[in-house]
Amino acid sequence: MSQTTVAALTGEAGDQSGSPAGNTPAGGRRARRRGHERGRPLWMLLPGGILMLLIIVVPLLVAVLMSTLDLDQYTLQSWLQAPFIGLQNYVEAVTSSSLLRSVGISVSFALIAAVVTMPIGLAAALATQNRFRGRALVRSLFLIPYVLPAFVVGTLWRTMLQPGGVVDSTLGALGAHPGLWLNGPLSYWSLIIVQIWTSWPFFYLLVLAGLQGVDHEVHEAAAIDGATWWIKLRYVILPYLRGPILLALIIAFLHNINAFTLPFVLFGVPAPADVDVLPVLTYVTSFQSFRFGLSAAMAICSLILIAIPLFVYLRAVKLDSGEEEKR
Known part of the structure; x- marks a missing residue:
């Protein structure tokens, strides 16, 4: 019996004995390729994530910061140096406006x-x-x-x-x-x-x-x-x-x-x-x-008001999807 035949039979015996395919060079390449394909969708989401960060998250953080400042026509030019007043704008929005x-x-x-x-x-x-x-x-x-x-x-x-x-x-x-x-x-x-x-x-x-x-x-x-x-x-x-x-x-x-x-x-x-x-x-x-600081506080309150029915709807859709999957 030739050495090639013996090697082939030995390889089959090794595969049937349950040795993992990843131990072979081809198996390692396949495993690396599958791991790369699993990570590919995350890279595809990166441009949309950056765009969402610049358009939604950053302006929202700026609005939250403005709502904690005593910002008006006198301090608008150097708004980062405006006096910090914490939640006072929110208190005024709820109680005085x-x-x-x-x-x-x-x-x-x-x-x-x-x-x-x-x-x-x-x-x-x-x-x-x-x-x-x-x-x-x-x-x-x-x-x-x-x-x-x-x-x-x-x-x-x-x-x-x-x-x-x-x-x-x-x-x-x-x-x-x-x-x-x-x-x-x-x-x-x-x-x-x-x-x-x-x-x-x-x-x-x-x-x-x-x-x-x-x-x-x-x-x-x-x-x-x-x-x-x-x-x-x-x-x-x-x-x-x-x-x-x-x-x-x-x-x-x-x-x-x-x-x-x-x-x-x-x-x-x-x-x-x-x-x-x-x-x-x-x-x-x-x-x-x-009153830019006060209006920013009102805008944040408006965002919270809008988020409540949206959260209720998304929760209801999630519950319906869960019930359908169980069925």
Whole structure:
């Protein structure tokens, strides 16, 4: 028997005896290659991580630092040498300013607008789900309020709601004279109405996308069983749309809380007390009162307010994913 044959048989015996493949040069190369491939995704995340650090983390740390300084128009030029006052800006924001009132206005306005737009968007999506003549045109018209810039929407509605405008003339012809829309208690409901008009197509888009995921066989089974449209909507369609609707509610709520351009253009500054939302209050405190440290503290409070519903949503999604994996 040749030495080559003996070596081959010896190698097979060594492999069958359970010796690790990593002991051979080829096995070592394969192990190093697998380790390199496992580490490769981390290198791919590095550019995005650096960008996130520069765009999000660094400005956030600067805002936190500014909120602990007595920063105004006199100390802004050398803001790093501004007096350090710790949490005094936060205490003043909560106790002496109108921050808590603005938080209440922003939360209630955002919640009402998001909840009201949900059934409107759902109804519009259900109405345009099936094919009919002119469906593409109707879908395009539905998107007009959403694609218009907020500055244009605010200017348009400010013109319509001013005294003697289109709204007052129309209501006057019907015998109704509600009063001023852009000042006083009605300004709050004017802001909600305009926000609903401009944001309901967002719900429409998300619900329409969710309807595409409903299995066609489920519709056929419901039709064979003789289900009415209400039973079909409640027990067939809405369970499929729970995720898109919840996501739309969270995004709309966060977007409404952060709304600045629409109330700024619609009411101007200083805004009426009934529509003094948190972004407008922060802007006025910073660029009209020149209390930059106090406005930074308000901005941090706004960030905390936004993080609460976002954390609740992410927690709910995580729990749902865990339940599905267990099943």
